[in-house]
Amino acid sequence: MQGASMAKQWLLNLLYAALLLSISPWILWRRVRQGRYRNGWSQKLLGALPQPAKTLGSNRSYTIWFHAVSVGELQVIRPLVERAVRELPTAKLVVTTSTDSGYELAQKLYHAHTVAYAPLDFTWAVRRALDRIEPDLLVLAELELWPNWISIASQRQIPMAVINGRLSQNSLQGYRRIASIVRGIVRKIDWIAAQSDTVRERFIELGYDPAKIQVVGNIKFDGANDDRAHPEVLARSGPLGLRDGRSTVWLCGSTQDPEERICLDTFGQVADEFAQLKLILVPRHAERFEEVARMVEATGFAWGRRSRMHSDGLDPSWRIFLADSVGELRWWWGMADLGFVGGSFGARGGQNMIEPCAYGVATCYGPNTRNFTDIVQILHEADAASQLASPEELKPWLVGMLQDESLRTRCAGRAVSITQKHRGATDRTWSKLVSLLESKDLRSPKD
Structure with missing residues (x-):
């Protein structure tokens, strides 16, 4: 079984490499003409993410890795990051993103924490990133089904949660074409916080365990500011x-x-x-x-x-x-x-x-x-x-x-x-994330 899993991971590596090679002229064009895709390649390709700073004055602390693909998702995780700062003051927080605009915003919003580009889904990049971050919890914003990343994190028994989970009808139809592959990936996720009953049913249709998905509402309602005098x-x-x-x-x-x-x-x-x-x-x-x-x-x-x-x-x-x-x-x-x-x-x-x-x-x-x-x-x-x-x-x-x-x-x-x-999704989501952290049972000092 282990050999079959390794074979699938390396097959994905080959597919990713072929895809990256095929779009490299387009990446180069945008890099020259628009100034994009110039930064973070050691983090993306090699997983050379910065290691979180050691927490002082504490016997132990959790490390929580938040991944938000771009600008919109970075705003989604904001209430949860703020909650973590308040309620787990010794926790080390890591925020990764995948786009240049996302990285620029993450540096502004989360400058007090570790900010990096997310590794691409190559096995070596994912493994090195996990080695350096050593997360106690991996939080994926909305929908990030990267096979190698999820599989390797699961092998290391790192709890994973999809927060503010959404799955459009178009995405569902696309995933149906590779249902057997997607089913094996999605089942490795420990908990999904769905935005609505419709989204919940779509994840279940993909093969996710109904007992592990909860409708909590949309965090964007909580994250939206309503104070014109702010x-x-x-x-x-x-x-x-x-x-x-x-x-x-x-x-x-x-x-x-x-x-x-x-x-x-x-x-x-x-x-x-x-x-x-x-x-x-x-x-x-x-x-x-x-x-x-x-x-x-x-x-x-x-x-x-x-x-x-x-x-x-x-x-x-x-x-x-x-x-x-x-x-x-x-x-x-x-x-x-x-x-x-x-x-x-x-x-x-x-x-x-x-x-x-x-x-x-x-x-x-x-x-x-x-x-x-x-x-x-x-x-x-x-x-x-x-x-x-x-x-x-x-x-x-x-x-x-x-x-x-x-x-x-x-x-x-x-x-x-x-x-x-419709406010309140943040409270419901945070409560479950804390229980996932506690499931790690990391009550002894952590180096």
Whole structure:
């Protein structure tokens, strides 16, 4: 049995190597043209992750490894990392991610802890990373089914949990094609915290033990800030001159091509009629900041951008602001009256619409929200947000909200109410993670 397992792992190594070789021209192109994929290769390919610092003043401590593939997942683990800091002050926390933007944000959010790129799923990289980190618990955000990583961690009897677990219908259909392989992987995970009953049933359909999966809700409801007076919000709204309440702010967040053009065109059609309206654009990907800046410049409106405020200042009469920064969207939402959530007019499958709703932003998004089906259903049933069938519906929605303040207020109130109702997933998740740690029975001093 051991030999068969080793053979499967090395077969995967060969497949990964072939795949990496086949996409290397694309990686090289993006490295040269966009500055991506330049860092962390020793960690990714060789597992040379930094070792967590020794904890002083304690006989023993746990080591918890949180893995969040990119920016969105890093925000998901945030309440759990904060809970670990409060309740397990001697614990060593490691946060890994897989993307450049994720690493940049992780360095900002978790600078007090060990931050690294995650190893690719090569056996040697995974083994070396586990040797260096020596985790007592491996926490995977949302869905990370890496066969070698999970298998080797299981062999070492390291408890593993998938938190805020989600599994879209499209992903389920894809996994069905390799059901026998996926079944063997997923069964090695000790616990899955599902976002909803639908997600739970999908994991069970993949072969997961129903007794080891629990519906806890969506941590994003807990992680969403709802305080417009938060210092991080005020630090951004103040320099933009938005504290006097005389402007109406329409924020378009996590936008992707061609959504910036759609939003700019829509704004241009209504800007003269609604002189108090200002547009804030927050593109999803940093490599598109310059492209979007050229689009904004071409509109002819007075505008500014986050990255040049200190050097160029900001025209007090600005109508469009480009928030060309990573990991700050949760604070930009706190100054918006109206919101469009991007990734929903293209093929992305939507982005997090909980954050604007928590602030009481009257929110809309496009038809493609397959990655947030359960959240959209919750918001739809509460009449707390609007789903638009096409870009042509964006202008009528915006004009309707601008003309009818009472409509906007009612929509915002329902959004706040439903997000507050669904809080609590963090508590339920943390309780189980603690029990998994205790199952290790590491009560003796740890070197």
